[in-house]
Amino acid sequence: MKRIGIIGVGEIGRAMVTGLCDGDEASPEVFLSPRGARTAAELSERYESVRVCAGNQEVVDRSEVVIIAVRGQDRHEALAGLKVDADKTVVNVMSGVANDDLRHVLATDATLVRAIPLPSIRERRSVTVTFPSHPVVDALFERLGGAQPVADEAAFNVFSTLTGTLTTHYSYLAALTSWAVGRGIASDDADRYVRGLFQGVGRALSDETRSLHQLAADHETPNGNNERIRTTWFDAANSEALGRALDGLLTDL
Missing domain, CATH: 3.40.50.720 (NAD(P)-binding Rossmann-like Domain)
Incomplete structure (x- = not known):
């Protein structure tokens, strides 16, 4: 070519x-x-x-x-x-x-x-x-x-739906930064820390020997801070809401 x-x-x-x-x-x-x-x-x-x-x-x-x-x-x-x-x-x-x-x-x-x-x-x-x-x-x-x-094209549309979550990820990071700024952290400091935090997490994705569920578990201590946020914020209701949003986009595609 x-x-x-x-x-x-x-x-x-x-x-x-x-x-x-x-x-x-x-x-x-x-x-x-x-x-x-x-x-x-x-x-x-x-x-x-x-x-x-x-x-x-x-x-x-x-x-x-x-x-x-x-x-x-x-x-x-x-x-x-x-x-x-x-x-x-x-x-x-x-x-x-x-x-x-x-x-x-x-x-x-x-x-x-x-x-x-x-x-x-x-x-x-x-x-x-x-x-x-x-x-x-x-x-x-x-x-x-x-x-x-x-x-087939049905499977293709499922993957296309997943790409619709990219800007939500960036907005999530921006929301974390805004939360820190609202509690007295300088904007540049909050931005730098959140970027570094998730760049490190992103690098772990290259380890394909561990499933995404396993990666989550490996970054979480029982009864620790990460488990607390995951179970109190990303609860069953939020997970179901995400699923409904994805289903709606898939239907349109």
Whole structure:
């Protein structure tokens, strides 16, 4: 795979280009749509192998693999009139847009693969869920941190639902910082401590010999502080509320 096109150069498009072009490996040629012009121009200035095309059709024509990264609600406008030949491979990273929907929009017989790349692919540290499994697409995401193909679109939507919890995690950390500030801790000190606390916890996730439940238990002393917060705040009612929120998002997806 030597030529990759990206239509829609937002946060995920930027992250993919960075992950593909940073490092010691030879970079593929990357063709960007003018949509997201400022970001596209910045990336083309930074990386010799990146080019900004005059329009979306040029991106398609010059690429072997075409990544559709526009917002789902913009797909009809952004993709109108595109001709995508059957020998192309199209990667659909639009949240909530099924491959059947995209095939209808593009009116193409090209291979379509859904994927859930996350911003951390810029550092080649993110596992990307794909459906259906495809050797070229899976190899692309292996380079960016790992590919995790799933068996069907129902399973894909479950994983897509899980990604909807990312900003909740950040907001949880922000709430901890705000609580400390409200009790007299300087904002910078609270922020630095909370970041360090959870960066350390995050590193423990790389130990795949222990389940997540085991990691929680290993960080908890019986009748200790962590157990107290877990059992008094993240109780059965809160756990059920989280499950209902996830079920609602899954239904919409």
